[in-house]
Each structure stands twice: as structure tokens, then as C-alpha cells.
Amino acid sequence: MSTEPEAAAAEEAETAAAEEAGPGTPDAAPDATDTTDDAEATDDAEDGDGDGDGDGTDSADGADGEGESAEATEPAAPAELSETEAEIAAQRELRERIEQRKASKEGPIDAGTKLSGTAADLLAAVRAVESGEQPVASAFREPEPAPRRPAPSPAAEPVRAQLSSAPSAPAEESVEAVRTVLTEGGAPAALAAPTAAALGEGAEGQLREDPWQLLRVPGVRTEQADGFARALLGAECGPDDERRGRAITVWLLEQAAAAGHTALDSSALTAALGQRAVPDPDAAVQSALAEGEALVFQDAVEGADVPVQRSDDEDAQDGAEEEPERPVRVLIGLERYALAEESLADGLARVINSLTKDDASGPSADDWEAAAAELSGSAAELVRAVAGHGLVLHTGGETARTEPAALVAAAAAMGLRVCVATHSADGRHRAARAPGVPEAAAVTVAGLLAGAEGPGRDADGAFALDLLVVLDAPQLDVETAAMLAESLPDGARLVLSGDPGVLWSAGPGRVFADLLAARCCPQVVSRTPDPGPIGELVSGIGIGELNQVEAPGKEVVIVPVRDAAEAIHRTVQLVADSVPRAIGVPAEQTQVITPGHGGAAGTRVLNAALKERLNPGPGRFGGFDPGDRVAHVPAAGRTTLGRVVRADAEGLHLECDGAPVVVGKERVEQEVRHAWALTAHQATGLRWPAAVVVLPGDAGQALTRPWVYTAFSRGERHLSVVQGVEQALPRAVAERLWKDRTTRLRTLLRPQVPSVAV
Structure with a gap:
């Protein structure tokens, strides 16, 4: 396997870290290994919020670039929450539900889930894979298809009740206590409120016990946290402190997430730790895994044909002949994005496999064919694909949006409950103007998830929908996409439509691109060009x-x-x-x-x-x-x-x-x-x-x-x-493609969904 993606991932994580600027006391020894040649990291996606430039010269960049959530800095929630606040709360509920599902599972641990055992076992597994040996069998297993999981919320009213309990700003006494600790460490007092919000209850005690927890505050860099730790700990502070290595490991994974990755190759992560003057990067990763700060995964390397031989002990144990196995890569990621990506894979597999072929209550095959016959070209092809499949991908430019609009109109005419969701309110207005699309069916993704727009949810908490069409699909990050997939009822159809040429999502993941590459469902390529x-x-x-x-x-x-x-x-x-x-x-x-x-x-x-x-x-x-x-x-x-x-x-x-x-x-x-x-x-x-x-x-x-x-x-x-x-413009168009992102969606889909001809 080429090492270029690993080096790029390490470089991108370091780039995002180097571009962050936050208040604090800089380290006496600046890091000379930072790079700044990641073109995409200078734009909004790599800022984490769709508005960052990476120069870090104002506080808005510092907060956004770290992927700060709204809960971290907002004051007490008002009676009526915005769509964004509602979606954030729904995301929180999704993560809690997934975690509960993970904890309740019995039997061997699946690949991609949080590993158990001692920290030594975890590190041994990582090193065994990296050295080319057989992975520890008890630690790594292939995933099994997940059953249908409960929908995010029981009904619209309980959703609103849950949203009303959004976290409030930290108490003034907590902020004052944190301000005292920050002052002792030479950090700006202005960091008190965001630090108290980021660390939660007992923030001042956490800082005294582990000063590098300051890295959890958006905008703070490693050299600033080092300076703060030296001021608090004095002679006890050193670069080999286990707390420092663990905190920087998590910080680098956060920077990678801001750059679009859902995980990092273990070798890329250890290289980045070495660039941050962590003496023993492997031990730092081990510590983060043992404390549950990060998760470790093993994924088969796509397209690799180099066998990994089984050990003599394993052959003796089961008496089987020696069998070659595909090499794997070891990835390290944050639990938040790992669980969301796994939930998305499970949800999409359910959508693909749960479509009822002979549903007497819905349109018949003849009905779908009659609807397709009313259309022409790729619009008719899209209707025929949706007739027989739970998940369909549609690609095309701006004018091609008329094709999914025609699908929605046809499905509505057949009596199906339909909804078309867009990335922005502007897109919603354009979708609502399409012929035959019910005005109430046009929503934004954020509004649909928050319950502020759309058809609401059924008694099981799922969307009351038979067909959901999502436009601007390249803008879906893994968490948003997982929430959509989790919210669809069994038997509903999902169409993801978008222009594959545009920038990817501001949040982690490359959902639409991964699905196109996975070839797990029909893909309809529009033949409708943009005019003029x-x-x-x-x-x-x-x-x-x-x-x-x-x-x-x-x-x-x-x-x-x-x-x-x-x-x-x-x-x-x-x-x-x-x-x-x-x-x-x-x-x-x-x-x-x-x-x-x-x-x-x-x-x-x-x-x-x-x-x-x-x-x-x-x-x-x-x-x-x-x-x-x-x-x-x-x-x-x-x-x-x-x-x-x-x-x-x-x-x-x-x-x-x-x-x-x-x-x-x-x-x-x-x-x-x-x-x-x-x-x-x-x-x-x-x-x-x-x-x-x-x-x-x-x-x-x-x-x-x-x-x-x-x-x-x-x-x-x-x-x-x-x-x-x-000439930099034509060179960029001809030569500079996407800055790749490390994700796991294709790997997670592979054992659950067979590839289809497209």
C-alpha cells in the first residue's frame, strides 16, 4: 500500500493544527514541522464550519475551526430554539442512543467498535498489524449486519420537550473558578467561559489535575497548552508526561475531523505526534485508547493482494491449512464520528434491504412504469430505478435538479408521502417552485431533522414518509447523514442527489463520494446539461x-x-x-x-x-x-x-x-x-x-x-x-483535485451490502 495517503493525512492534521490561532502563552520552542500547503484546508471545509480561512486572526475562526458546538458557548436556551440548536440536540440524542446500543451488544467485539481488554492488548494489536503479522483474533472481527434500530424520537411533541432541555451556559461561579486557574497559568481570562463550557462540571479541578485539558477549548494550540502546563506544574512538567501525549492525540484527531477525516491511519497519527515533540507516540496512542478517548479499528486494504500469513499457533489451534488473508490498516478515530459512520452504514443497509417488493398498499410496478412513461431521458430512468430500489444515487448539475423534482411530483401523484430536502433555504425555495412538487414537501435538511419542517414523525418516531429525496447530497457530513438514515421507516425509499464536482461537506466525511465509489445501489447520471x-x-x-x-x-x-x-x-x-x-x-x-x-x-x-x-x-x-x-x-x-x-x-x-x-x-x-x-x-x-x-x-x-x-x-x-x-488558475483546474479524506464508510458497507452494477 502506498504511504502517500498516510503522509497526506499527517500533513493535513498538522496543517489544520498549525493554522489554528488562539489566545494563550506560546511555547518557547516553536514547532518547525508545521506545513501550510493544504489548499483545501485554507477554505471553509477545513475550518469546520464553512467559513474559515485558517489564518486564525479572529476569535470567530478560532471557535469555528475547532468544530465548536453550539452548546459549548451559548447562554441559557430560549423558549423557542432555532433549527440549528434543535438539530444539535437531535445529534446528541442520536449519539447517546448509538452508545447504548453498543453497550448492550453481547458476544465478540466487531471491527470498528470500541475494543475491550487491557491497554497492552490494544497496543499489541496495533503493532502486530503494522508489522505485517496476523491481527489479534480476539480484538478484530468482521462486522455483522445490524438489526433495525429504534427511531430517534417517539413523536413530535416529545422531541420538542427534549429540545427544551438544551444545556445552558456555565454558572458564573464555575467561570470565576476557572478564571482563577487560568490566571495562575498565565492564560487569558477571556478563556474562562469557553473553558468552563468545554470541560463541564469541575472544570477548574480538571485543569489543575491535567493542564493539557486546555486543548479541549476551541482555538487553543499545543504550544499554548504547554506554556500553561509549565506555569502550573513547574518542574513536574515535561514533554514525556502521559497526560500531554494523551491530550495531544485527541487534539490531533479533532484537527483531522475539522479537515474532514473521520479517522486517521495509526502511522499518520504517530508521525504527527512525533512532530509535536511527543517522545513516545505509540504510548500516547495507547493511553488515549485505554482511557476511552479514542477508538481503534482495523480495515481491510482495498485492492491489496499481498497475503498476511497465519501464525503457527493459530494453525495448530484449529488444524486448518495456511490461508492467506488480506492486509489491513489500523485506524484511530474519535468515538463521536466512528459511531456516526457505523450508524450510517447500518442505516443505509437497512434502507437498501427493507424495501417491500410486493406491497399491496403502495403503487404497483405498473404504476411506476406508467409514471416513468410520462417522462423522458434520465428523469424516466430515475423513476424506474426508484421503483425497485430502496436507495438510489443521482448525479447532475443545477439544471438536473428538475429530474428528482419530477420524481417527487410523480410519487406524490401516486399517493406516496414525499419530501425533498435541501442544504439551504434558497434551495428549498427553488425546489418548492418545481412543477408538481407540493409546497409543504420542500424542506431544509436541518429543518426536517429538527422537526420544524416536513411531515413530522410517526408513532415509532420515524419520518412519516415513503420517499425522501435529498438534494445537495455532497454537503452531507456523516452525523447528518446518519440521522437521516436512522429516521427513515422500514420500506421507505431514499434518493441522494447532487453535483459530484462541488466541494465536500464542511463536517467530517465524504458521504456522497463514498457511496458513489461503493457501488452499493443504482446510480443515475443526468444527461441534462447546464445551459448557456x-x-x-x-x-x-x-x-x-x-x-x-x-x-x-x-x-x-x-x-x-x-x-x-x-x-x-x-x-x-x-x-x-x-x-x-x-x-x-x-x-x-x-x-x-x-x-x-x-x-x-x-x-x-x-x-x-x-x-x-x-x-x-x-x-x-x-x-x-x-x-x-x-x-x-x-x-x-x-x-x-x-x-x-x-x-x-x-x-x-x-x-x-x-x-x-x-x-x-x-x-x-x-x-x-x-x-x-x-x-x-x-x-x-x-x-x-x-x-x-x-x-x-x-x-x-x-x-x-x-x-x-x-x-x-x-x-x-x-x-x-x-x-x-x-496560470495558477488553469493549473488548478487541470491538476489539483480533492484533498483526500480518510473515512470508513465504504469498508463498513462492504460486508452488509452487495455491490450492484451501475
């Missing part, structure tokens, strides 16, 4: 070609610039003057997209320039004024766009997707950004009449084909490209 010059340009980018296109109506305009200052000037000119005058699209319907928040022409600089031109004001409330365009990020990976309405003692009042939102004064800096300029991940799932993509000279290394594809496809009628990267 923009569609032609984006189609070329999708296959690695940056072509010149004819644009007689100025649908595509390239604006070359010499430096960042000129890029900013031309961008403001385009938004405020040129596009409204020449194209007829007003400034409020034109969106600026740039690779990152930092840099000479990142979102911060561009938003400041655009605010000065389009909505000048003193910014008395955290830099915001009524009328400002903003992005609200209440939790990692959840960005909604809106406008500032007013500010008062209660906080900053926003209107996001037509709904009022109040952000407390203490949360404005972490949760709200100006949004005249966005990053590509923030813009994913959204469309505007016009888009201006800004590529300053320092953005060349951040560009990849998926980034360019995503950014260039956000404009419906017009695209302006302010270009200062010269």
Missing part, C-alpha cells in the same frame, strides 16, 4: 479544462488585475456599478466569492470595502449597522445569510431566511460576519443572479478544481472573474 456560457464553462472545469466560451450577452467576463489593491477596487466597481448597469442585476443580488477570510483580498478586506460603498456606517454594534448583509454561523457547518435589522440591549437582531434571529452581545463576534463577500463553502447550495469571483495573486495555492467549479457555478445569469493568479 456559464454552464459550458463549468462543464469544462468539471473535466479539468478551463475553456474560453462565447458570451455575447456578457454572461462571463474576465477582469485581469495586477495586485490585491486593484482587485478590491475592481470588485467594488463591479458590484456597485458595472453589473447593475450592464447586466441589470442590482448590488443586493450580486455575491462576491473569494478563497479565504484572510489575505490581501479575503472576505474581511472585501467586506470592509463593500460596506463602505454599499452601506456605510459607524458599526456601533460589533462593527455592524442596520442593513448590513451578514452570515450567521451559530454552530460548526451551519451558515445562514441575512441582514441586520437593529441592535439593542438584547443583542443583534437579524433577519435570516425570512425568520427573526437574535444574537446575544457576547456571541456576536463569534457567530456573525459580514456577507457581501463569502468563501466558496459558505456559498455552496446557494445561487445568485450574479456572482463575482475574486482570485488575488496570493490565492493560487488555495485553488483546486472543486473550489473553482463551486465558485464559478454560483451565478445564474452572470459571472465576473477578477483574476490575478494568472
